Amino acid sequence: MASSPLLALFWFRRDLRLADNVGLFRALTENDAVIPVFIFDKDILDELPRQDRRVAFLHGAIADLKARLQAAGSDLVVRHARGREAIPALVKEFGASAVFTNEDYEPDAHQRDAAVIDALDALGIPLRLFKDTVIFSSSEILTKQGRPYTVFTPYKNAWRKALKPEHYAEAPSMDHLKSLKKVDGGKMPTLEALGFEPLSSKDPHPEPTPDGASKRLDRFVAKVIDGYKQSRDLPAVPGTSYLSVYNRFGLLSVRHLVRASLKAIEGSQGAAREGAETWLSELVWRDFYFQFLYHHPTAVDGPYREEYTALEWENDDGLFQAWCDGQTGYPLVDAAMAQINSTGYMHNRLRMVTASFLTKDLLVDYRKGEAYFAVALIDYDQAANNGGWQWAASTGCDPQPYFRIFSPSRQSERYDPDGEFIKRFLPVFKDVPGKYLHAPWEHTAKLAEYGIELGKHYPKPVVDHDERRLKALDIFKAARAAAQR
Numbered sequence: 001m002a003s004s005p006l007l008a009l010f011w012f013r014r015d016l017r018l019a020d021n022v023g024l025f026r027a028l029t030e031n032d033a034v035i036p037v038f039i040f041d042k043d044i045l046d047e048l049p050r051q052d053r054r055v056a057f058l059h060g061a062i063a064d065l066k067a068r069l070q071a072a073g074s075d076l077v078v079r080h081a082r083g084r085e086a087i088p089a090l091v092k093e094f095g096a097s098a099v100f101t102n103e104d105y106e107p108d109a110h111q112r113d114a115a116v117i118d119a120l121d122a123l124g125i126p127l128r129l130f131k132d133t134v135i136f137s138s139s140e141i142l143t144k145q146g147r148p149y150t151v152f153t154p155y156k157n158a159w160r161k162a163l164k165p166e167h168y169a170e171a172p173s174m175d176h177l178k179s180l181k182k183v184d185g186g187k188m189p190t191l192e193a194l195g196f197e198p199l200s201s202k203d204p205h206p207e208p209t210p211d212g213a214s215k216r217l218d219r220f221v222a223k224v225i226d227g228y229k230q231s232r233d234l235p236a237v238p239g240t241s242y243l244s245v246y247n248r249f250g251l252l253s254v255r256h257l258v259r260a261s262l263k264a265i266e267g268s269q270g271a272a273r274e275g276a277e278t279w280l281s282e283l284v285w286r287d288f289y290f291q292f293l294y295h296h297p298t299a300v301d302g303p304y305r306e307e308y309t310a311l312e313w314e315n316d317d318g319l320f321q322a323w324c325d326g327q328t329g330y331p332l333v334d335a336a337m338a339q340i341n342s343t344g345y346m347h348n349r350l351r352m353v354t355a356s357f358l359t360k361d362l363l364v365d366y367r368k369g370e371a372y373f374a375v376a377l378i379d380y381d382q383a384a385n386n387g388g389w390q391w392a393a394s395t396g397c398d399p400q401p402y403f404r405i406f407s408p409s410r411q412s413e414r415y416d417p418d419g420e421f422i423k424r425f426l427p428v429f430k431d432v433p434g435k436y437l438h439a440p441w442e443h444t445a446k447l448a449e450y451g452i453e454l455g456k457h458y459p460k461p462v463v464d465h466d467e468r469r470l471k472a473l474d475i476f477k478a479a480r481a482a483a484q485r
């Protein structure tokens with residue numbers, strides 16, 4: 001008797017592409033037919049603000065994926081439901097014998113997968129999970145003692161040593177699209193039907209397609225990567241890849257990025273080689289924070305370093321609000337907050353500066369800033385955001401030491417010497433020479449020549465950095481001393 005053909009679902013999550021997709025490749029090659037599905041998960045979406053750049057980007061990326069699948073003779077079955085219920089329901093609806101998907105390492109995603117596995121178990125159906133989002137998954141790079149790394153440099157060295165061509169080889173999913181099932185996926189729900197409002201037309205919309213991602217990568221490799229080691233710290237110039245939103249939703253595979261960086265490394269020497277090496281290190285940071293959070297999920301709730309759980313943050317609401325609104329009187333900080341508020345993106349150097357300023361100058365608990373970024377960033381990624389915040393607050397794994405506190409004015413002089421970035425986001429200063437913008441309170445007479453009065457046209461500094469620095473040192477020392485008692 002002929003056995004019945006194998007039919008699987010492929011569940012897209014943070015891998016919204018057809019090309020170089022490990023789970024999709026495995027589904028297509030291990031089954032006779034594959035039905036692609038995507039769930040707008042109510043458990044996640046119901047928590048979000050009704051106008052949300054990430055949801056708008058995701059919605060655009062799903063519409064594009066659906067169109068590509070239709071062009072390939074199939075379709076994307078889209079549901080607006082709770083993932084843990086929708087997947088078993090779809091299995092029953094289509095009579096599938098397995099569900100294939102790529103691993104997601106966030107604690108909530110892990111719990112969702114455990115619930116889906118239980119529900120599918122009851123139907124006798126497996127959830128097949130594959131590594132796709134990272135080069136090395138959580139337990140592939142361990143210390144000699146078999147423990148997860150908590151310090152980046154030895155992790156990076158071990159990562160580089162372990163890297164073999166098979167780790168970044170392309171998964172040729174595109175060659176097997178004929179195994180996609182002809183299916184009617186129904187209409188794509190509108191953003192409004194999902195309960196969200198469209199963004200204002202003035203909002204910058206990164207093109208939510210793999211082609212949009214490829215354009216950014218091509219520009220970066222052609223024009224920027226050679227000088228990346230220096231340019232990456234200068235917010236006024238297009239000196240980084242701007243791929244983070246695409247990496248968040250998996251519109252390009254991380255293997256593709258590693259292949260691009262290795263090609264740049266092999267084809268260059270000297271400073272250009274260092275540029276490409278430095279960029280590859282950023283991709284290693286991404287793996288590092290994923291594996292860290294996987295092994296330390298409680299870092300989502302509070303400081304990884306226990307001695308800092310009792311830090312006495314001041315948590316002044318007015319100061320926190322001034323930071324959120326970009327009204328601190330420190331132009332680089334305020335310009336950075338204007339960038340995140342108006343575009344959903346913030347330059348990495350400025351994420352460090354604003355996070356340091358909130359925690360060490362304003363003495364506000366880093367979790368408040370972390371939560372603010374989580375809503376404001378279009379590239380929000382729990383592992384990277386938590387890692388970045390705990391780095392800046394000195395509470396995390398391999399953090400900035402608590403006694404090395406950024407001076408916002410020095411950071412401004414160093415990384416935006418001509419005030420070009422500041423002027424772009426704080427137009428009140430557009431005619432003022434950059435040298436007066438790093439510490440404007442020291443140049444009130446000069447600013448008056450340009451019609452600017454502090455406290456009227458631009459805020460006076462909300463705190464004195466030198467005083468607050470000493471206060472921050474005190475509260476960190478007190479927490480350390482208390483922990484030793």
Ligand SMILES: Cc1cc2nc3c(=O)[nH]c(=O)nc-3n(C[C@H](O)[C@H](O)[C@H](O)COP(=O)(O)OP(=O)(O)OC[C@H]3O[C@@H](n4cnc5c(N)ncnc54)[C@H](O)[C@@H]3O)c2cc1C
Pocket residue numbers: 232240241242243244245247248282283285286289346347348349351352355373377379380381382384385386387388389392
């Ligand atoms: C407080 C704070 C919060 C952050 N929150 C996030 C976040 O929510 N999402 C996010 O993707 N990154 C976050 N980062 C890391 C970093 O700022 C961004 O990844 C980077 O600015 C994105 O710009 P890019 O794509 O041009 O990066 P590039 O410099 O071109 O780097 C290439 C890619 O490497 C990855 N990457 C770079 N730096 C890091 C890092 N430190 N940790 C993990 N991955 C990294 C990103 O995927 C990035 O697209 C945060 C950093 C800090 C200090």
